Amino acid sequence: MRKESARRAPGALEAEVLSVLWSADEPLSPTDVQARLEDELAYTTVVTILTRLHDKGVASREKHGRSFRYHAVDDEAGLAARKMTKVLDNEPDRDSVLARFVTQLSESDEAVLRDLLRGKGRPR
Template identity: 55%
Template sequence: MSETSPVQRRPAGELEASVLAALWAAEGPLSPAEVQGALGGRLARTTVTTILTRLHDKGAVSRSRAGRGFVYSPIQDSAGLTARRMRSELDKQDDRGTALARFVSQLTSEDEQLLRSLLEGADGAPEGPGAGPQDDPGTAQP
């Protein structure tokens, strides 16, 4: 009977975050093999392809045909993706008011002031890159 060490699992989302970081750093769309190379070859190409497919299914990346395969591009920058995830989590709540109140109660005073400033300056139109669906009219938002 041989002793084996327990398999170390990565934190949830770590691989997706690594793949997105590689796409954000690129100057154009990347194939799964190029993403694999950008990550130092530490993941199998099939793993990278699976991650890219899942990111595409989640609406985080776009893909287009390139030969027999696909190349991938991020749809939003990091801040836009974070905002989208926050909105997705909020949409799952039956009691949005309580969820928002708890979120705000956990903000630092600096973040609370920033949020207050953003809300006071809001005129109904999001600001900045990746702020909303109007940045890419062809992108369906969940």
């Protein structure tokens, strides 16, 4: 009987690699990322994930010798904001989507949004 390996959820590997980049104080090489991951991933898999993150604009890279070093462009909040903006950009009726979003906010989230729009708060 063949043992089936557990499949990861879509985007799980990218999330793991991003987590490693977020926790780093400096840009990391694929080897550095591979060493910091809990799972034992092949070097080529790590390079592929880092390349995808770079292509999506989520990670930047700088040349270091013959390879690259990577770092996250945004923190977790910035990444979530980037995703929300991308969703809005793909909607033909942006105003309706924003209106619906705002009507579904909790009272506390609405208060935060009002403060931000008045310039009384700042993004964290």
